[in-house]
Amino acid sequence: MNPEMGFKISHLQSMLLFAVLISIAFGFLSRRRPMERVKYILWSLFLFLLIGVGIGWAMYPFSR
Amino acid sequence: MADETAAPAAPPQDSRSEAMAFVIGVAGWLVPGLGHALLKMWGRATACFLTVGLLVILGAGMRGNVFTSTGNDAFDSLGYLADLGTGTFYLLARSLETKGADVSHARGDYGTRFLATAGVLNLLAALHAYEAARGRKA
Numbered sequence: 001m002n003p004e005m006g007f008k009i010s011h012l013q014s015m016l017l018f019a020v021l022i023s024i025a026f027g028f029l030s031r032r033r034p035m036e037r038v039k040y041i042l043w044s045l046f047l048f049l050l051i052g053v054g055i056g057w058a059m060y061p062f063s064r
Numbered sequence: 065m066a067d068e069t070a071a072p073a074a075p076p077q078d079s080r081s082e083a084m085a086f087v088i089g090v091a092g093w094l095v096p097g098l099g100h101a102l103l104k105m106w107g108r109a110t111a112c113f114l115t116v117g118l119l120v121i122l123g124a125g126m127r128g129n130v131f132t133s134t135g136n137d138a139f140d141s142l143g144y145l146a147d148l149g150t151g152t153f154y155l156l157a158r159s160l161e162t163k164g165a166d167v168s169h170a171r172g173d174y175g176t177r178f179l180a181t182a183g184v185l186n187l188l189a190a191l192h193a194y195e196a197a198r199g200r201k202a
Contacts, residue, residue, distance in 0.1 A: 007125040007171065014174040017122060018181070021115045025185055028111035029192050 019048035082198065089194030094151040096186045099193025112189040119182035120153045124160035128175020129167055143176070149183025 009017070027041035092099020097113030100106075124130065131143035147154055157179055166172040
């Protein structure tokens with residue numbers, strides 16, 4: 001981390017970090033059993049990324 | 065004449081457990097994960113503490129906007145409310161961001177979202193702890 005600039009991470013890395021952290025929190029809050037939590041976290045992460053990349057491509061024609 | 069449609073007064077035990085649930089909810093808001101820790105839900109407590117903490121550290125590190133009470137418009141006020149949701153971690157975000165916000169770059173904008181999400185997530189976790197303390201299925 002550069003104190004002048006802060007963390008330097010790309011759009012994709014930001015989205016990945018966000019998706020991973022929120023999926024973990026949702027998984028732990030909404031499920032009790034460890035296996036159910038893992039399944040929920042993976043499914044939630046997959047949907048976060050799918051929808052994020054999907055919206056990104058949907059906006060691509062209007063980006064220039 | 066007594067109002068027969070009124071609900072009967074809650075027994076003292078219920079009102080005490082309701083007060084305890086409220087305290088647990090407030091504790092969960094002030095320190096992310098503390099509400100669940102008081103209920104001995106260690107996994108959830110750890111997950112809340114780490115995810116909210118990491119979002120705050122990353123958000124402040126990316127020079128996101130940590131809103132203050134002196135906002136100019138409704139969006140600033142809403143951002144302030146969301147940031148306040150992190151409880152004491154709001155002060156951590158303020159102390160980490162010594163250089164101030166920089167939303168002229170995308171990462172600063174992402175940082176602002178990270179901070180707001182941390183607050184809303186912590187409010188959700190505190191509400192979850194409150195409901196669990198009241199005996200709702202959690």
